[in-house]
Amino acid sequence: xxxxxxxxxxxxxxxxxxxxxxxxxxxxxxxxxxxxxxxxxxxxxxxxxxxxxxxxxxxxxxxxxxxxxxxxxxxxxxxxxxxxxxxxxxxxxxxxxxxxxxxxxxxxxxxxxxxxxxxxxxxxxxxxxxxxxxxxxxxxxxxxxxxxxxxxxxxxxxxxxxxxxxxxxxxxxxxxxxxxxxxxxxxxxxxxxxxxxxxxxxxxxxxxxxxxxxxxxxxxxxxx
Amino acid sequence: xxxxxxxxxxxxxxxxxxxxxxxxxxxxxxxxxxxxxxxxxxxxxxxxxxxxxxxxxxxxxxxxxxxxxxxxxxxxxxxxxxxxxxxxxxxxxxxxxxxxxxxxxxxxxxxxxxxxxxxxxxxxxxxxxxxxxxxxxxxxxxxxxxxxxxxxxxxxxxxx
Numbered sequence: 096x097x098x099x100x101x102x103x104x105x106x107x108x109x110x111x112x113x114x115x116x117x118x119x120x121x122x123x124x125x126x127x128x129x130x131x132x133x134x135x136x137x138x139x140x141x142x143x144x145x146x147x148x149x150x151x152x153x154x155x156x157x158x159x160x161x162x163x164x165x166x167x168x169x170x171x172x173x174x175x176x177x178x179x180x181x182x183x184x185x186x187x188x189x190x191x192x193x194x195x196x197x198x199x200x201x202x203x204x205x206x207x208x209x210x211x212x213x214x215x216x217x218x219x220x221x222x223x224x225x226x227x228x229x230x231x232x233x234x235x236x237x238x239x240x241x242x243x244x245x246x247x248x249x250x251x252x253x254x255x256x257x258x259x260x261x262x263x264x265x266x267x268x269x270x271x272x273x274x275x276x277x278x279x280x281x282x283x284x285x286x287x288x289x290x291x292x293x294x295x296x297x298x299x300x301x302x303x304x305x306x307x308x309x310x311x312x313x314x315x316x317x318x319x
Numbered sequence: 320x321x322x323x324x325x326x327x328x329x330x331x332x333x334x335x336x337x338x339x340x341x342x343x344x345x346x347x348x349x350x351x352x353x354x355x356x357x358x359x360x361x362x363x364x365x366x367x368x369x370x371x372x373x374x375x376x377x378x379x380x381x382x383x384x385x386x387x388x389x390x391x392x393x394x395x396x397x398x399x400x401x402x403x404x405x406x407x408x409x410x411x412x413x414x415x416x417x418x419x420x421x422x423x424x425x426x427x428x429x430x431x432x433x434x435x436x437x438x439x440x441x442x443x444x445x446x447x448x449x450x451x452x453x454x455x456x457x458x459x460x461x462x463x464x465x466x467x468x469x470x471x472x473x474x475x476x477x478x479x
Contacts, residue, residue, distance in 0.1 A: 206411070206420040206479040213416070238477060 106191060109149050109171050114191045115179075116141045122188070123160050125178040126153060126167075134167050135160070135180070141171070148172065192309045198246055200301050202238030208245045209234070215252045223259045225269050228291075232277040232298065240299045244277070247298060247306055251277075254311050267319040268292075283307070285314035292318065343384045350389035351380050354396055362401040369408045372422050379431040388457040395457040398464055400430050403439070404452070407472035411479065420479040424448060432456055438463060439470030445478040 115122050116138040125135045139152040148170050155165040160180070179185065186194050216229045230248065234241060259265045274291035277298055283306060284295040292315070297303035343351065367373050383396065411417040426448035434453045436442040442454040454467075 202477050204420075204475075204477045204479045206417060207476050209416055209420075 104190065104193070106189070108174055108177060110191060111177065111188070112138060112141050112149075112151060112171060115188060118192065119183055119188055122182050123156060123180040124153070125180060126169075126174055127176045127178075128169065128173050129175045130173075131175075136167065137162065139166065193307050194304050198243070198305055200239045200242040200246070203242040203245050204238065205234050205236075205241060208241045208248075211245045211248050215248050218252055219255055219259070222256045223265055225259060225265060226273060227255065227268070228274040230275045230277045230294075233279070235299055237299075239301050243301050244298050247296065248277070250306055250308065251294060251311065254308050255315070258312050258315055264316065264319050271319070283310060283314065285311070285318055287318035343381060344386065344389075346389040347384040347386065347392075350392040351384050354392050355380070358393060358397055358401075362397065362405070365405060366401075366408060369405065369412050370421050370425075371412070371418050374425060375427040377427060377429045379429075379433070382432040383430070383456045385432070385456050391457050391460075395460040398460040399454050399456055399467070400452055402464060403467040403471045404428070406468045407475055410472055411475060417479075421475075424479045425450060425475070428452065439467035442467065443471055443474045445474050450475070 115124070120138060123135060123137055125133055127133045134153055134155055136153040136155040139154050141149065141151045143149050149172070151167075151169055151171055151174075153167040153169075154162050155167055157163050179188065182188055212230050212232070216227060219225060219227050230251075232244065234244070259268060271287065272290055272292050276291055276293045278293055278295045279298045280295040281297055281300075281303075282295070286293040286295070294311070296306055363374075363376060384392075388395065408421070412421055427450070429449060429451045431451070431453050432455055434441070435455060436453055437455050437458045439454075442452060444451040444453070452471075
């Protein structure tokens with residue numbers, strides 16, 4: 096985890112709280128105000144008001160981290176420090192979803208992986224009536240690498256299904272692309288080459304972090 | 320060194336036990352022959368029809384012929400060795416992709432009872448196109464059917 100944390104970018108308190116509220120609302124936080132008082136609890140809501148100040152409502156927790164009926168309302172500017180207590184995925188939170196922890200892989204066969212690649216195309220067609228094609232990828236012989244490809248395929252499938260819910264994205268994809276390719280590289284990149292969408296990622300590196308759904312979605316948007 | 324006849328006899332028996340040489344009685348011989356001539360052919364024909372090609376079978380009948388269970392060979396051999404295999408192959412060969420993968424990867428099936436295994440989790444090995452089924456012939460025959468099918472399908476899927 097330490098190596099992963101080294102690559103986490105700097106973020107401010109507001110970004111951190113917005114991300115926690117949206118993606119990890121159950122994370123227990125200990126907030127210390129600039130007056131030196133500390134409160135422990137979970138984020139109920141966070142939002143900006145007209146004068147651009149950001150307010151936070153925290154449901155206060157008791158000594159054993161059980162939630163009480165006490166609520167704290169304060170401006171984010173008054174927060175001196177935020178402590179995350181036993182977060183579910185610290186790297187994900189601190190990187191705002193850009194770095195997610197590695198999966199553990201079990202062995203898969205080529206047939207199982209090929210079937211998932213085929214069902215990728217079918218699932219997207221069933222959801223949006225668009226033929227994105229069966230992803231082409233050179234399959235390795237190693238079972239763990241195949242399992243990573245299989246899991247990544249399912250994640251990419253969900254990202255594309257979510258992305259194509261937007262009418263303009265669907266129209267653009269239909270007009271421009273009919274093929275898709277997964278290319279094994281070190282880092283994530285998405286390219287539109289002729290009528291093909293190319294997703295470049297560390298498909299075979301079982302020690303590399305998982306693909307970030309948010310980043311992939313943004314990159315796909317950029318070629319539509 | 321001089322070896323007494325008693326010592327020599329003991330050593331021979333131990334040796335035979337170690338290398339698991341079994342001699343089938345007449346009842347066992349008849350039951351195995353009946354299975355070979357009847358169900359075995361039907362089962363292997365069914366398997367070849369599912370896969371669309373001929374899989375080679377190598378069966379150590381002597382190790383399967385458990386003493387005192389001859390009247391159960393018909394059901395037990397089928398349930399222990401063939402029913403899970405047929406179910407697994409059907410699942411895999413449900414589409415052309417599966418049939419092609421099987422044809423490319425599975426060449427031979429060896430059936431034997433040497434390790435004394437009674438669960439699917441330890442009974443199956445797959446290596447270099449050869450699936451080895453090493454399971455006691457009449458233990459867990461009906462009860463273990465589901466577990467064997469799951470384990471066998473999983474090991475095949477991992478190797479295709």
